[in-house]
Amino acid sequence: MKILVPVKRVVDYNVKVRVKADGTGIETAGVKMSMNPFDEIGVEEAVRLKEKGAATEIVAVSMGVPQCAETIRTALAMGADRGILVETDAELQPLAVAKLLKAIAEKEQPKLIILGKQAIDDDMNATGQMLAALLGWPQGTFASKITIEGDGITVTREVDGGLETVALTLPAIITTDLRLNEPRYASLPNIMKARKKPIDNLKPADLGVDPKPRLTTVKVAEPPKRKAGVKVGSVAELVEKLKTEAKVI
Amino acid sequence: MTDTDILDSIDAFLARDVVPHVHRLEHDDIYPEAIVERMRELGLFGATIAASFGGLGLPCATYADIVERIARVWMSLSGIFNSHLIMSAIVQRNGTEAQKRAFLPRFASAELRGGLALTEPDCGTDLQAIRVTARRDGDAYVVNGTKTWISNGIHGSCFALLVKTDPNAEPRHRGMSMLLAEKGAGFTVSRKLEKLGYKGIDSAELVFDDYRVPVDRLIGGIEGRGLQHALSGLELGRINVAARGVGIAQAALDESLRYAQVRRTFGVPIAQHQAIQLKLADMATRTEAARLLVRRAAELYDRGDRCDMEAGMAKLFATEAALENATEAMRVHGGYGYSTEFPIERLYRDAPLLVIGEGTNELQRIIIARQLVARNPV
Numbered sequence: 001m002k003i004l005v006p007v008k009r010v011v012d013y014n015v016k017v018r019v020k021a022d023g024t025g026i027e028t029a030g031v032k033m034s035m036n037p038f039d040e041i042g043v044e045e046a047v048r049l050k051e052k053g054a055a056t057e058i059v060a061v062s063m064g065v066p067q068c069a070e071t072i073r074t075a076l077a078m079g080a081d082r083g084i085l086v087e088t089d090a091e092l093q094p095l096a097v098a099k100l101l102k103a104i105a106e107k108e109q110p111k112l113i114i115l116g117k118q119a120i121d122d123d124m125n126a127t128g129q130m131l132a133a134l135l136g137w138p139q140g141t142f143a144s145k146i147t148i149e150g151d152g153i154t155v156t157r158e159v160d161g162g163l164e165t166v167a168l169t170l171p172a173i174i175t176t177d178l179r180l181n182e183p184r185y186a187s188l189p190n191i192m193k194a195r196k197k198p199i200d201n202l203k204p205a206d207l208g209v210d211p212k213p214r215l216t217t218v219k220v221a222e223p224p225k226r227k228a229g230v231k232v233g234s235v236a237e238l239v240e241k242l243k244t245e246a247k248v249i
Numbered sequence: 250m251t252d253t254d255i256l257d258s259i260d261a262f263l264a265r266d267v268v269p270h271v272h273r274l275e276h277d278d279i280y281p282e283a284i285v286e287r288m289r290e291l292g293l294f295g296a297t298i299a300a301s302f303g304g305l306g307l308p309c310a311t312y313a314d315i316v317e318r319i320a321r322v323w324m325s326l327s328g329i330f331n332s333h334l335i336m337s338a339i340v341q342r343n344g345t346e347a348q349k350r351a352f353l354p355r356f357a358s359a360e361l362r363g364g365l366a367l368t369e370p371d372c373g374t375d376l377q378a379i380r381v382t383a384r385r386d387g388d389a390y391v392v393n394g395t396k397t398w399i400s401n402g403i404h405g406s407c408f409a410l411l412v413k414t415d416p417n418a419e420p421r422h423r424g425m426s427m428l429l430a431e432k433g434a435g436f437t438v439s440r441k442l443e444k445l446g447y448k449g450i451d452s453a454e455l456v457f458d459d460y461r462v463p464v465d466r467l468i469g470g471i472e473g474r475g476l477q478h479a480l481s482g483l484e485l486g487r488i489n490v491a492a493r494g495v496g497i498a499q500a501a502l503d504e505s506l507r508y509a510q511v512r513r514t515f516g517v518p519i520a521q522h523q524a525i526q527l528k529l530a531d532m533a534t535r536t537e538a539a540r541l542l543v544r545r546a547a548e549l550y551d552r553g554d555r556c557d558m559e560a561g562m563a564k565l566f567a568t569e570a571a572l573e574n575a576t577e578a579m580r581v582h583g584g585y586g587y588s589t590e591f592p593i594e595r596l597y598r599d600a601p602l603l604v605i606g607e608g609t610n611e612l613q614r615i616i617i618a619r620q621l622v623a624r625n626p627v
Contacts, residue, residue: 034257073254185261188292188305191254 001148001170002057003046004110005080006101007039009064009071010121019222026121026220035071037183038116040078041176044183045146046114047079054148055112057081061104063092069199076194077186083199084108088211090204096211098130103207105135110171112153117142117175128175138168141175252311259315262291263322271323275595278448280404285329293330295357297485298337302353309485310547313492317540320496321503324599325449327496331489332364332400335482336409339365340429343469343478352407352429363405366396366430366455367479373398374612376411376479377421381457383412383428388464390414390428392435392457402453403438407431410462411479414472425475427468435460446598483608484550487560490607491543494567497603498536501574501596505529505581519581528581532574539567558620565613568603575600 011017011026012034018027035043049055060075062068063086072083086100105113118125132139140146140155144163147154148170157164158177186194204211232238242249266287274281288294297312298304307315312334319327337356340348355361372378381394392412399408410430418424430436435458442452468478506529509520519525542563549556575596579586586593604610 070254074257077254077258185258185265186254187290188255188258188296188307191258192300192305 001049001055001111002059002108003049003055004059004061004101004105004108004113005039005042005046005075006061006063006097006113006115006127007043007071007075008036008116008119008121009033009062009068010036010119013037013120019220023219023221025217033067033070035074036116036119036121038118038120038176038178040074040116040183041178041180042114042116042174043075043078043080044181045174045176046112047184048181049112049148050079059084059108059110061086061101063097063100064088072199073191073194074186076197076199077191078184079190080197082197084202085199086202086204086207088204090211091213092211093213093215094124094126094130095214096204096209097127098134099209100204100207100211101127101131102134103209105131107207112170112172112174113137114174114176117177128173132173135171135173137171137173139173139175140166140168141173142177143174144177144179146174146180252307252314255307255311256314256318258291259318262287263318267322267326272592275323275325275448276589278443280451281326281329281449284326285404288326288330289359294333294359294362295337296330297334298353298357299341302341302349303357304337304353305357308547309488309550310544313488313543313547316489316492317496317499317543320493321500322496323449324493324497324602325447327489327493328400328447328450329362331486331493333359333362333405335486335489336364336407338485339409339427339478339482340468342481343427343474345465345470347465348429348468348470356407361407361431362401363407364399364401364409365479365482366399366402366408366410368396368398370395370397374609376476377425379411379413379425380416381410381412382416383414383426383462385414385464386461389461390464390467392428392430392460392462394457395439396455396457397453398442399453399455400450402455403441403451408455409468409478409482411475414475418473422476423473425479426472427475427478428462429466429468430460430462433460445601446595447602484546484556484560486607487564487613488543488546488550488556490603491539491546491560491563491567494564494569494571494600494603495536495539495543497571497596497600498532498539498567498574501571501578501593502529502532502536504591504593504596505532505578508582508585525581528577532577535570535574539563539570542566558617558624561608561613561616561620564607565610565617568600568610571596571600571603 012032015031020027046058058080060072060080061084062071069085115128142158143155144158145156151170153168153172155166295304296307300306316327340352369379383390383392408430410428412426413424414426415424437456439454439456509525510518512519546556546559546563549559578593579597582593585591
């Protein structure tokens with residue numbers, strides 16, 4: 001079984017992001033970039049499936065600027081077998097990414113595509129669902145546990161108020177939630193080996209997709225600064241303040 | 250290709266598997282068994298061993314960055330693979346082909362771990378004064394004597410052992426040789442040495458009593474080259490100790506910078522007081538200067554150029570920076586710096602080792618001065 005794992009290059013989760021002065025986006029110049037943490041969970045799950053013998057090949061895909069190759073290398077160091085980089089300077093929105101992934105899926109014929117449930121930069125939470133719709137494949141989103149049995153896959157999903165278990169027929173789409181696994185960090189020998197693994201370089205046109213944005217970003221602004229809180233001496237005082245000052249009860 | 254991917258993995262390892270345990274292991278002086286296992290899986294024991302012998306073949310510059318990062322979190326951990334890799338470098342540079350093939354892959358996989366056995370109770374920096382003897386007897390050397398302060402002495406199993414094969418030779422170094430000594434009959438660890446800092450890692454006294462080493466374990470196969478072999482590992486050794494110094498200096502700065510913005514006196518964070526600002530500025534400048542000296546020495550080493558003077562300068566400056574920054578960090582932290590609940594006192598206990606070990610800083614100055622004169626004759 002072949003698994004496709006899309007990985008997105010995002011601002012590292014440790015970085016305190018700053019909004020650009022002109023309000024068009026966030027500052028990325030000189031900022032540490034890493035693999036989207038939810039995608040790391042996806043790579044880890046794919047590698048575990050391969051280690052268990054349930055998968056034979058893992059292909060990591062990334063899209064965007066040439067440096068996305070570094071993100072693919074991270075996936076290769078964790079255990080993916082080869083990479084595909086779709087290089088473009090265009091701003092990529094979920095629908096464009098889903099269309100590009102659909103074209104790659106048709107070419108590669110994977111049985112399973114494991115995506116992060118969302119990327120920590122724009123928090124869109126859309127690509128996996130759009131891809132499932134475009135391909136007409138079943139989807140198990142927000143997965144916290146997956147089990148492959150024959151031609152099917154059982155997915156435990158984290159939904160509001162509890163867990164939902166769904167059974168899907170392969171090929172299928174999975175999007176990962178935080179509790180699916182704890183991703184490994186690559187060993188140094190595997191990092192060295194990953195430098196020799198192949199990465200195919202494509203352009204959106206090679207896949208017959210026009211990645212032009214369909215949404216316009218109007219403005220990016222910082223959230224308002226939080227004001228200092230107050231300490232209350234008793235529950236009675238708290239209730240009083242909630243009534244008279246905050247006016248929420 | 251840059252090695253940021255390697256450093257990212259080191260950071261992930263430190264954050265997940267080391268940071269949560271340092272305080273307990275250090276204070277109880279416990280050998281970090283589980284962490285060493287993770288270091289083995291990470292591949293650290295083969296970091297600078299050539300790829301053709303199963304190592305990673307990393308350049309010294311990357312290696313120095315790795316050592317800095319690890320020392321920033323817990324210096325003792327770097328000791329567990331540093332002397333192991335110096336032993337490996339000595340074999341890689343001076344060993345016979347058969348020795349390289351027999352030992353380097355096992356060093357790289359950490360199947361055999363160990364370090365250097367140079368220092369004796371009566372001699373450290375003056376290596377030519379060693380007294381451990383190796384007498385040829387048929388196809389073996391018979392070793393007798395005592396080594397001390399041997400890192401990894403208890404948990405390691407193979408050591409680059411400096412001996413006198415001819416105790417009467419003049420000049421003395423012509424009678425010195427180096428053996429690859431695996432633990433066996435006649436090779437015992439007499440005790441674990443207690444230390445001010447550098448806890449967790451085993452520093453031991455090794456006793457040799459009619460311990461037999463096959464003659465094919467004589468590094469390079471020729472007697473009388475022992476001192477040269479030991480010295481050939483020292484450039485890497487000094488760069489490595491210098492990198493530890495940068496790590497300690499940076500850790501002291503990191504802690505101070507954080508604390509100075511949180512701790513308030515007279516209504517403002519202490520980082521707004523000039524007295525603290527002057528300290529922070531000097532600490533940061535020293536750290537950065539030390540890092541650049543280490544990088545410079547490592548680059549020369551990677552080019553294959555002679556770098557004993559540059560490595561000595563890096564060692565001297567970076568380890569003094571570590572000591573000064575640790576002391577200044579304690580002043581910035583006040584009582585909290587003196588408390589064993591915070592990491593400053595550990596940096597304060599670890600830093601002095603660096604100015605003493607791997608050739609005292611007094612000796613580094615002499616080496617630097619001699620090189621200055623030798624390179625600039627009138």
